[in-house]
Amino acid sequence: MLKLLGCTFMFIGIYTMIKSPNMATVSGTMFNMGVVFTVTGAALALGPFAYKAYVITKRRKLMLSGKTVLADVNKVVINYSMKLKGYGAWNTSTGQSPYQIVATWTDPDSHKKYEFISQNIWENPSQHLPSQVEMYIHKRYPEKLYYMNVNFLAKSFLVLPRSSFKSNLIWIVFLGFMLYQFVKMMSIF
Numbered sequence: 611m612l613k614l615l616g617c618t619f620m621f622i623g624i625y626t627m628i629k630s631p632n633m634a635t636v637s638g639t640m641f642n643m644g645v646v647f648t649v650t651g652a653a654l655a656l657g658p659f660a661y662k663a664y665v666i667t668k669r670r671k672l673m674l675s676g677k678t679v680l681a682d683v684n685k686v687v688i689n690y691s692m693k694l695k696g697y698g699a700w701n702t703s704t705g706q707s708p709y710q711i712v713a714t715w716t717d718p719d720s721h722k723k724y725e726f727i728s729q730n731i732w733e734n735p736s737q738h739l740p741s742q743v744e745m746y747i748h749k750r751y752p753e754k755l756y757y758m759n760v761n762f763l764a765k766s767f768l769v770l771p772r773s774s775f776k777s778n779l780i781w782i783v784f785l786g787f788m789l790y791q792f793v794k795m796m797s798i799f
Contacts, residue, residue, distance in 0.1 A: 616655025618785045622792055623648030672746040672757045680742040681713035681726055681758075686735060708732055713743050713758065728758040733767045735760075 626644030687710050694706045708730035716723045726745055740762060748755035760768065 615785065616651045616653070616657075618789060619647050619651025619654060621651070621789070623651055625793070668755075669746075669757050672748065672755065676746040676755075676757075677749050677752075679715050679745050679747060681715035681724075681745045682742055683739050684712045684714055684725075686711055686739070687727075689730060692730065706732070709734055711735060711739065711743065711758065711760065713745070715745060715747075717752070724752055726756055726758055728760055729768070731760065731763065731767050732769065735763055735767055738763055738767075 623644045623646070626647060628644075689708045689710050692707055709732070710730065711728040713726045713728075714723055715726065724747075728743075743762075744759040746757045746759065
């Protein structure tokens, strides 16, 4: 949905920049508004791709240069800090929250105990958990930079559930209405 909103902003921005030379007194302001809308739209549309590329690069770097350890699986928790309405089966009273695997590892050299939390998992993985999971940790900062390998789970566990058609339709109608109002406003000038 963020990509659709970004594309809408880009459309409004480009339309404004194209239309602004024909506007007499407010052309400078309208052109600047078009630039702001285009840049904001590009950030909204391309931001999720850039973030995913960053996460994948960081994960690969840890897998290549980090230390591999086996951590003991302790429990599965629900990440209540994130709630999505209209996605999948609800596991809380207010929406779908993702699950996370909690694992611990004790450093044999320093005898320090570390707790690791997995990425968000969108189906309950309790039935599919092994006793230990493979961890890729940074050699100097294992408490901050780590990656829990959850490839033992099916892909469907890791993918965000699809939203219902009803919630997407509301956004599409809203964005269409906003585009219509914007084009109607621009034709007045």
